[in-house]
Amino acid sequence: MLAVFALVAATIHKFTSSSYHAIIRNTGNIAWYLAIFLLVYAIFFLSGWLSDRSNAIRNLKAKLEKAFNHQFSVWIHRLNFVVIGLIWLHVNVIPRIANISYFLIVFDIYTLVFITAYAYQKFISDADMRNSGTVKENIPLTPNIQKFTIDLNKTAKPYHAGDFYFVSFRGKGISSEAHPFSVMTRPSKHEVGFIIHQVGDFTKKITHVSPGTKVHLDGPYGLFNSEVEETxxxxxxxxxxxxxxxxxxxxxxxxxxxxxxxxxxxxxxxxxxxxxxxxxxxxxxxxxxxxxxxxxxxxxxxxxxxxxxxxxxxxxxxxxxxxxxxxxxxxxxxxxxxxxxxxxxx
The missing domain is CATH 3.40.50.80 (Nucleotide-binding domain of ferredoxin-NADP reductase (FNR) module)
Known part of the structure; x- marks a missing residue:
């Protein structure tokens, strides 16, 4: 929703402002069109706003996902950094804005802090293998349902019943992008288990993950345990x-x-x-x-x-x-x- 509000504000700005400077006009226009494309793409492929409520859209999405698979969508999503770069340049080359030095300093610092926070999460926090484990067991329960057990490191964070993790694998044959899976085991300091339904292009490759593969765990997250406890x-x-x-x-x-x-x-x-x-x-x-x-x-x-x-x-x-x-x-x-x-x- 935040992206929708931001795009509405950008649209108001676009149609109530004008510039004869090509670089100002072009960076703003390209960022605006690209933001519209990314929002529409995310609503259709990366969320359930439409597909959860319409069988026709859900069937169309399933057919298109054969070409626009999850890994492709991840790269499309990264175009948001192009939008950020265009907006940063757009603001910095507007003469009347550039003359307000304190505003420009705050704007540039905010942009830098945002990018630094993302880089920290992506390349430092995600690379921290203290909250991690090793694949212990990966066996089929049915033709399309897999039981997955991970031996936890001694430094792994404790979890509660009903929690979920964003799980990413550090092995060949499967993407290292994190995906959410819910815990199916009672809390244990030694291991955690998941049941995975092979429905998407990523989960269908779960069978290729062999015991011994390193696993990074982002989490645990979830409110079910506290909600049940308070009921x-x-x-x-x-x-x-x-x-x-x-x-x-x-x-x-x-x-x-x-x-x-x-x-x-x-x-x-x-x-x-x-x-x-x-x-x-x-x-x-x-x-x-x-x-x-x-x-x-x-x-x-x-x-x-x-x-x-x-x-x-x-x-x-x-x-x-x-x-x-x-x-x-x-x-x-x-x-x-x-x-x-x-x-x-x-």
Missing amino acids: NGPVILYAIGTGIAPLISLAEEYARKKALHIIWSTSSSEDYFNLRLDQLEQNGVKVDKKQHRFSDEELNTILTNEEKANGKFFIVGSAPIILTVKEKLKQLGIKDSNLIDEHLTM
Whole structure:
């Protein structure tokens, strides 16, 4: 949204100002057109604003991503630095601005600080392997779902159930760009595990990552653990497909401590968590699992009146289905403020 507001401000500036100096006019115009292109590209390929809400756009995006894959999109996104450079030059060559020395000094310092902060994050912080590990296990659970376990370094930051990391690999055959994955294991100082659904060009290459590969971990991040900890009423963990991963770790962490209810809607007869679900049921966790989606009537039946009135819902899955699930739950009288979601991407 910040980019949208910035572009609106730039558009107002463009149509309310003019210059006869070619370098001023051209740097401003090129930066403006390039910013529009990058914003449209990001909305279509890098976010779910449109594709999460339209099947036609989602299908078109899937076809185009065969050519405009994630790695290509990363390089397109880096054109933002060209925009920054053009804007910096545009401002510095305007005579009436250049004469206001204190403004120009502040502007140049701000630009330098921004670029320095990015460079630090990209080349120093990301290169710091203290928060890292080594691939211990990489095995298929189904033809398109991979179980991934990482042995953590002694200096790795502790994580909570339900957290996620931005994971990047330091090996051949796969991009070193960081991607978000949710934790599927109970907190441990020694290892962390993930369930990865092979849906994008990056995740489809996960099978090529061999044990022993170095892994950098940016994180952990997430609010699920603190939200569950602070909840006094029922906790409903609604999983869609591989969205079960972070939620089952939460369930194992808070079994016998909270009134927990797992609802798992799967697209196939996935059974890779059956043993863990059975153990959770033995520990007092209510579990409802179904192949394909739950209907309105089924949800109304499996949810108690107490859960509908006072329950806190944690929903994890693909964005389009989450939107549908949230609408169904709201139709059952559940408050929007009690619905917390996390979208699975990539």
